[in-house]
Amino acid sequence: MPFFNEVPEVGNLVKIQVKGENHSPHPHREYYHLRKMQAFKASLIKKHGSSASPSPQGEGGGPSPSPSPSPRVYHVTAFGADPTGKTDSTDAILEAMAAAFGGPTERFLMEGIANLGGARIDLQGGQYLISRPLRFPSAGAGNLLIHGGTLKASDDFPTDGYLIDLSSSSSTRKNQQNNKTSFNAQLSSSSFNYEYITLKDLMLDSNFRGGAISVINSLRTSIDNCYITHFTTTGIQVQQGHETYIRNSFLGQHITAGGDPGERNFTGTAIVLAGNDNAVTDVVIFSAAIGIMVSGQANTLTGVHCYNKATGFGGTGIYLKLPGLTQTRIVNCYLDYNGIVAEDPVQLLISNSFFLGDGYVVLKSVNGVAIGVNIVDNMFSGSGKGVEIVQLDESKGPFKEIDQVVVDRNNVKGMKMKATVAKGAAQGNGTSWTVDFNGVLLFPNLIRDVQYSLSTSGGNGFPSHVLRNSSENRVVIESNVAVPASVFVTVSQGVAIS
Template identity: 70%
Template structure:
């Protein structure tokens, strides 16, 4: 294309030169009969032809700055409050608490965009930016007012000072403990946003791309009675109490995050001394997705219903050292789903589980599931399609803790379709067969069945190999043994399937 443009440009130059040469020969030349107007028309046509070649065969020139699109008049820049503008020290050498609180206060005083939930002021996506700095703080960072939403805090590291209170969290989404909600609503001023009379403290607060170092003095993040909070890509370490605590409220989502009391990648010589809880969910309808917990006594503690855990990897403290990966502490109303997760040398404990689903997860290093009796209730439990890998000690993949009393109310419990290597298979559904010659046939399902002395449903067939047609009957299912008797001795096989979880 470039060669073609050069060719036609050369032709045009030759033609233009010839034209102007002929046009000045004088009145005796035939060209002299052209009028000046027609002469100008020919010039314009030739220029247009040349311009068309340039447009098609070359790259158009960049627009001049004056022709570049301009933003609409009156458009505001995004409201981003940079903490260094308020005096925060990004080197972490001096205390930045007051400066960061100043940036938070300024962010809440900016223009609003109406309301989210009733009584929750929409801050319009305002951001408090930590600018990739490392900030030392000596007090909890608590929003100066409740009743606000649509705010993001992101992009840096917060580290507790050596005198940080041991009973507080680096970031606290909760109203002032010294002021009741009703007092707050009556004590607003021109310098402080209107506080909420709604049932939630905050809505749509995002904490993102943060490293929180509690310096072994307290916790990382506390979310109290808030709605639709997002904790995304956070790294919470060196907590002594709780890494992330969620109390009451609704729909806190914790994702793509890492938590550990001590920074390790397994096999830590101090593992026996790990303490604290990485995540404590004391509310409903929350979600943990793609979260790693690498050190703590308890990985996840749950005491609210309708929570979901997916892609959670717990290797916080081995079960053999007294640790628990996931502890479900809501007897009688569990309503929790644990899917596609990885319990790495540390297992799951569920107190009186009611509506609990555990599936498609991997249990490594003799990790197992414990159903713990509080009031003797286990109802609506599915433990299916998981993988268990152990060391050959014969530990059961699901175990019962009946130290507080036996399970008495057992219904709709399915433990089945799990594959096991180096551990003892336990299930609520079992199949077996036996061959022999006689009038009494016994199949013992104790090695497999989870609950002692409990068979709710039996299907069996007796096949006589000598062509006989004896009368036979199911005589007994006590002690997890199926006993079938025939009226005459026969040679054959007994096949049976038993179910502990479903009646009828």
């Protein structure tokens, strides 16, 4: 068997002698082992953090490429943060944030937004006590990640504040003003505060002292795999801006898995979407008075499980508060003992969702408008108390402008079906047949389309018949002569006749 005999280094090279029975030295084999030992030596130098000596020349005699610069990772403990949570780490984390903003930038984001190159603020798996909101030192930057730890509000944290506040800071440190006057002047032209900020793998404990995350007028923000609890105002607030994505996260005022004895006293709102084009995906809201409050346009909710304060105790899973301009899609969600409220909905889709425990949908009249509403292909499971799956709140006035409203194809167990499309039948021997749809149709005194057929087995020939009336959600069919007949009727409330 061959063996290797290492001799002392000469310069930067390690000479390898190869010996073995019936094996004469071979130049290619010797070169291979030389390169292998050089690579092994380099790995040891890297592992122990020593300064590497100049790399050997390449095969062609030219210098090897210079090593790439280290990634910009800011460990908060290096700035003095206490990972045990025993002392205040606010200043230290703010210094880490300022350092991240002080690095080199490029101009590959929106105009006026500096690209920080993917800089990372690493919480290193620690728990940090915070006494005031963490704000970036200035607006106008992006491509930054904060991740990997726990932030907890101190007992004197402001009750109207947020642990992480992505809003434009009202003041900038003097040293930053001195060093970056021209930089900040360029940033001021942007209409957004930040772009492509990612908050990931965080636990945020508001300690009943306000909220957790505030995103104000920012673009393409990601909140991913976060656990947010003990808020009193709002867990995540999104205002203005564009495309904030909240994913794979858990929010609750009190930590519970359901059936909490204090459920009646849950307060606060887990998520507020007061901006456009945002998405909440695969999120659990386990305690709050309101799960998600939407007051912006074109938002999407999918895979959301709300079992916050039950509707029976005054809670709401999802509240759409944008009368006359809803434009919201709620798909594949789970409303667990609570429901959805939509004020004057316009362009609303609720589909493929599951409502448990008498959870239902409320269309609430503010100005009497319901246009382009589709509540289809959902499952409702209740307690057998006759709770209607879709209800109207007309306490402020009736719905007057109704068009393209479709409530249909929902399957129901233990609750009362409501729809805008219905079928019925009547039988009798006479000249008049009435089919009453009040038990099924959603809107009172509104039938816009009727289709019917009359089948008779009498021997008096084929009678003349006509739709006589469809008011009060009752369809009346009459014939000119008395016959034994069956009448089959289909009605729709949905589309206004122009």
